[in-house]
Amino acid sequence: xxxxxxxxxxxxxxxxxxxxxxxxxxxxxxxxxxxxxxxxxxxxxxxxxxxxxxxxxxxxxxxxxxxxxxxxxxxxxxxxxxxxxxxxxxxxxxxxxxxxxxxxxxxxxxxxxxxxxxxxxxxxxxxxxxxxxxxxxxxxxxxxxxxxxxxxxxxxxxxxxxxxxxxxxxxxxxxxxxxxxxxxxxxxxxxxxxxxxxxxxxxxxxxxxxxxxxxxxxxxxxxxxxxxxxxxxxxxxxxxxxxxxxxxxxxxxxxxxxxxxxxxxxxxxxxxxxxxxxxxxxxxxxxxxxxxxxxxxxxxxxxxxxxxxxxxxxxxxxxxxxxxxx
Ligand code: NCD
Numbered sequence: 655x656x657x658x659x660x661x662x663x664x665x666x667x668x669x670x671x672x673x674x675x676x677x678x679x680x681x682x683x684x685x686x687x688x689x690x691x692x693x694x695x696x697x698x699x700x701x702x703x704x705x706x707x708x709x710x711x712x713x714x715x716x717x718x719x720x721x722x723x724x725x726x727x728x729x730x731x732x733x734x735x736x737x738x739x740x741x742x743x744x745x746x747x748x749x750x751x752x753x754x755x756x757x758x759x760x761x762x763x764x765x766x767x768x769x770x771x772x773x774x775x776x777x778x779x780x781x782x783x784x785x786x787x788x789x790x791x792x793x794x795x796x797x798x799x800x801x802x803x804x805x806x807x808x809x810x811x812x813x814x815x816x817x818x819x820x821x822x823x824x825x826x827x828x829x830x831x832x833x834x835x836x837x838x839x840x841x842x843x844x845x846x847x848x849x850x851x852x853x854x855x856x857x858x859x860x861x862x863x864x865x866x867x868x869x870x871x872x873x874x875x876x877x878x879x880x881x882x883x884x885x886x887x888x889x890x891x892x893x894x895x896x897x898x899x900x901x902x903x904x905x906x907x908x909x910x911x912x913x914x915x916x917x918x919x920x921x922x923x924x925x926x927x928x929x930x931x932x933x934x935x936x937x938x939x940x941x942x943x944x945x946x947x948x949x950x951x952x953x954x955x956x957x958x959x960x961x962x963x964x965x966x967x968x969x970x971x972x973x974x975x976x977x978x979x980x
Contacts, residue, residue: 655962658770658779662790662837670841675811676958677798693965694723700753704730704760709925709949710782714757717956745774753777755964763787778963786828792924793834795955799948803920804878816843821873824883824932827854831924836864847873853894874914881922882907882932908934920944
């Protein structure tokens with residue numbers, strides 16, 4: 655594996671399968687009464703969040719703590735960043751504090767790449783979402799959820815998602831989740847179809863390894879999983895569709911539409927969900943929606959990423975002692 659995780663494209667198929675297999679081992683730790691491994695004891699992980707986040711920040715924090723790392727949470731609000739400090743000076747401060755890994759979320763696409771390649775810091779950099787660019791750990795937790803549901807927990811070990819059909823629906827243009835998922839799912843052998851209003855399909859999508867459709871009803875019966883995306887109003891500076899009602903009618907998932915999916919097919923959402931917009935409460939609360947499961951899986955997937963990037967080559971669990979035995 656590369657030293658940093660900036661894009662889903664940084665992962666080869668073998669890397670991605672290794673992360674998913676390791677996440678499966680990590681998930682077993684979550685079932686124990688004491689959910690902790692000593693693997694990253696003495697290591698320092700900084701969560702550097704320049705943009706709002708609920709799930710991702712808490713998830714990285716839980717993952718680092720379960721691996722016994724020391725965690726420093728840094729949010730731009732209330733820090734010297736709001737006094738005008740630059741990314742470089744913030745990075746130098748973190749370096750001086752001896753960070754082994756920096757998990758960064760930033761509104762500017764490319765900020766994690768800059769941090770990793772600037773020479774400002776020696777630490778490993780993990781992208782936790784940069785602008786409209788990428789969110790590779792979200793793609794990993796989604797792939798983990800898909801493999802568990804569509805292939806099976808034990809049956810999936812060592813495997814990818816070959817031939818599984820995943821449909822990603824909504825505001826693809828502003829979605830770093832969609833970008834990272836298209837890349838990773840393709841690497842793992844899945845067939846991806848994007849469905850969005852023409853105004854929310856990115857320029858240059860022809861070069862992405864996926865299909866594009868504007869007809870949700872036609873694609874649903876051919877999907878093993880349907881991933882709904884939030885409409886990212888905070889990143890919009892123009893009107894991309896006439897009204898919310900019109901958007902929901904054409905691209906929202908309701909109970910009637912969900913019934914068109916094959917019996918075993920699942921509905922995914924990275925959160926935060928806007929109920930009544932891209933997804934109805936009926937679908938969000940149904941057994942087929944994996945949104946909450948995705949959050950739980952996020953901790954296992956991020957434990958796997960932090961372990962593989964920082965922990966080195968020793969087995970994560972089998973030969974290490976747990977806190978229970980210490
Ligand atoms: C997403 C994000 O921040 O990119 N959420 C997440 O990480 N769970 C998607 C979104 O904000 O809609």
